[in-house]
Amino acid sequence: MALRARVLYEFSSENPGEISVKENEVVTLHSEQDIEGWLEGTNGRGERGLFPASYVEVLQRDAAAAAAAAPPSRYSGGGLAGGGSSFSPRTDPQADSLAKVTAMSFATLPVPQQPHKHQVSHGSEDDWDDDWDDGVAAADEPAGYAPAGGPDFESYGPSTYRLSTSMARGSQQAKSSGTVGRNLNRFSTFVKSGGEAFVLGEASGFVKDGDKICVVMGKHGPEWQENPYPFTCCIDDPTKQTKFKGMKSYISYKLTPTHTQSPVHRRYKHFDWLYARLVEKFPVISVPHIPEKQATGRFEEDFIAKRRKGLIWWMNHMSSHPVLARCDVFQHFLTCTDEKAWKQGKRKAEKDEMVGASFFLTISTPTAPLDLQDVESRIDGFKVFTKKMDDSSLYVSATLSEFARKQMTGFKKEYQKVGQSFKVLSQAFELDQQPFSESLNQAISFTGEVYDAIGEHFAEQPKQDLDPVMDLLTLYQGHLANYPDIIHVQKGALTKVKESQKHIEEGKVEHPQAEGIQERCNIISFATLAEIHHFHQIRVRDFRAQMQHFLQEQIGFFQKITSKLEEALKKYDDP
């Protein structure tokens, strides 16, 4: 007999993973053990999820029977213990629809949601020498030209990498409680990111001047203050390195930042570690995703080239982000050449206090506060924008991928068949060995070769023009997947402001506390809008540049064909 409970107070789900329950409804429990005040169960509508343990009264107690009858809870995994890597609070049935994109249906596509592929590396001193960068595999395969043009190394929907940190933080912060209530759902991004703790005034820490992150008012609204020391960083062709007398081998990338001109060598696992640090530290910044891991063939040229390309894009977005580019851990990654200093910096980064909730403390904003209604409408507009951009990126990716495939197969074949037929005609004509037909025969034969070459050009071209566009789209799909979380944090803050205002009316909280909440929400809003502004800026920059590159390549391609044909045409002049 399953464990059951009667609902004492109505509860409306606010976050994924939660279910709504009605007063007096009887719910089935999957375990009698609550998870930090939450129970998992199934409500009368058959929905399974979490609800507050204090809202229900358990009806029957038969622990032994319940343990046998109920399947192991999806929510009782390692996630709550701090591991979090396989934890996936959101499972979206629409994730499959990703593959179903067609030209006609893109407009009605839902925002695709997929469990996050990246596993967070927390790093410890002794795992540095393991080859975990390549040994563990996500279920990935060489992308090639998949018809649906799926993204390669990005994911959709809210990712889970902030979980372990925020959970730990959440428990610490639970000790001090404000009058405006905390969100009961520990799976909410607002909570996980530290946004809630910050808004409620629970974050504390000493902010050094050097750590200050400024938001300024630009022409179009809040912006991150520009990096006064802009730099770029090139990534050279990676080389294969061995250690333990050749027993182990790995790929090493040489990075040369322009501001130091001093090369450092990094492995994929270092990128992975850095990525985890950044994601943990910056709640409202879209950290670009690093290229995905690969189980097999990690020394294959194609894979190496693809990963390098992905890392170059990643580096480009990192170094052009005013906040990310300047942060300590990234600078450490880019500049540290000494092994001992590297380990120290690594430890320091892992113990960084100014992450999550405390990160918000480092933000300084213009004095004039934002109009919250205006902020809300801007955020809502951006939410619509990301959805539309995500849908159309997916559609463009699928279309270009198919176009590339067609050029590499059908187009190539057609032109080469034409070339072959001209060659066959010239061979027939060569049977007539009269001098006056010789030059024609040669010209037709040459024309055949030209068409053969054109076919080859068609097959080679997508690498030059379509692939880079698809890479860009992939990168942006990664960013777009970050934004639901970022928006969620801002929305959560806004909700707290509204709550506090209501509570003031009801006399439940004091003005100063409500003002504090509003001030801190203002900071989050500034940061969010600055990040959105940055997104649009680099989007316009990147897409302009990429479209220009695409068209230049296409023009060059057709000019190449034209000059080939002109060469062939000349052969017919010779009498």
Added chain:
Amino acid sequence: MALRARVLYEFSSENPGEISVKENEVVTLHSEQDIEGWLEGTNGRGERGLFPASYVEVLQRDAAAAAAAAPPSRYSGGGLAGGGSSFSPRTDPQADSLAKVTAMSFATLPVPQQPHKHQVSHGSEDDWDDDWDDGVAAADEPAGYAPAGGPDFESYGPSTYRLSTSMARGSQQAKSSGTVGRNLNRFSTFVKSGGEAFVLGEASGFVKDGDKICVVMGKHGPEWQENPYPFTCCIDDPTKQTKFKGMKSYISYKLTPTHTQSPVHRRYKHFDWLYARLVEKFPVISVPHIPEKQATGRFEEDFIAKRRKGLIWWMNHMSSHPVLARCDVFQHFLTCTDEKAWKQGKRKAEKDEMVGASFFLTISTPTAPLDLQDVESRIDGFKVFTKKMDDSSLYVSATLSEFARKQMTGFKKEYQKVGQSFKVLSQAFELDQQPFSESLNQAISFTGEVYDAIGEHFAEQPKQDLDPVMDLLTLYQGHLANYPDIIHVQKGALTKVKESQKHIEEGKVEHPQAEGIQERCNIISFATLAEIHHFHQIRVRDFRAQMQHFLQEQIGFFQKITSKLEEALKKYDDP
């Protein structure tokens, strides 16, 4: 019980339609009635065909049973009665293979053979006003882009249009017999064309000076003497005419020859009549085929344009042929404007004596005779050439036709899908109404339009470049279909020479008679080689011009695409 016969003398088949039979072999007869001395039957190897009636002895006579058991003879149709239009002595099982041309198999393709589509018009005064040019239909359908790229208005293999004339002539000539035997098979082109009668010295007629046709020795061998009055003739857009107060309508073509500058109006049926006259008159000249008839839709624009194109090609080949261009009936066709004179000329042409066998009387050759062995090897070489050219023309046609189809469907679709996806992306971007992204949005939208237009260009292009090449190939496939007959006439003459030489050795014929045969064979050889030379000359001219046109069009096409793309690229400059 079927009728059977025992073979008295061995007979080797020399022509299509005949079968070989061995002495003492028993053959099955399909009818006891002989056809001008020939019987139809099946030999011991299961081959069905004709053999001389006098070579066999009929074994059993049961006419009633035989009539019931044997299927109606394929060879007892109207052909022998002189109608000839549906008569098809050769039925080649390989004709179907036409449709099976593939890239890999072309090399081993047999020379395709198809029954001739054209029906010969003998013309009489009173049928001129009938609409028989359009009313009777061959089994044709709009060609469009059939995957196999079948020829449109030409046929393969020996055609039957000479049959009725030559049969009639054959019977007349049978009255005077030489010592060198005549070919027993009345279906042989050698016989039908009048070639045999001429070689045997049976042709006679008065040749006016103006009718003389000269073969001269050119740099590469015998050539037709050039037309001293070269001209071309343009065919204007046809107009629809009506008569009988609008009861009947037809299409009229305005022809304007350059040497008269005086336009004449002709209908399709006039072309058809002229074609029949030319085919009858010139045994060793490849008369270009006129465009096929069409049953329905004969006033439809597409069809009219296609027929006009075909007539222009036809006219081009007619006017550039040194013999055809100058012949009376063609000049009459091109220049006569008076209705009464037209009818007189028409009657005269139909009563022309210098056709078939007598045509050869009009040929004057250089005095030095040709080396017959050299002639034989040239003719054999040309035979191989035509076979190879026919195979490869068929292959090129099929390939280009498929290429055209791909451009009009797949290529167009792919480029337009890319265009559509760019438009969708720009629509997503337009949701962000910040001024700094506006010009990018417009540029991407414009790029979408450009790719849409490129798709349209791909679909339109085949009309400009591939269609004319395919038209040329079709025309040449028509010529190539004429050559087996032409070669056959020359081969027949050569065989007679060899026979006569053998007979001299055996004392069966006198020297003067053998010399006469050799001289007349020499004339046929001169004419054949001159015609072959002309073929190569126009082939080189036409294919050079057409390939140049093709490449120029292709270059123009890719330049158009390039400039479209450049236009799109410029849109991204605008900041």
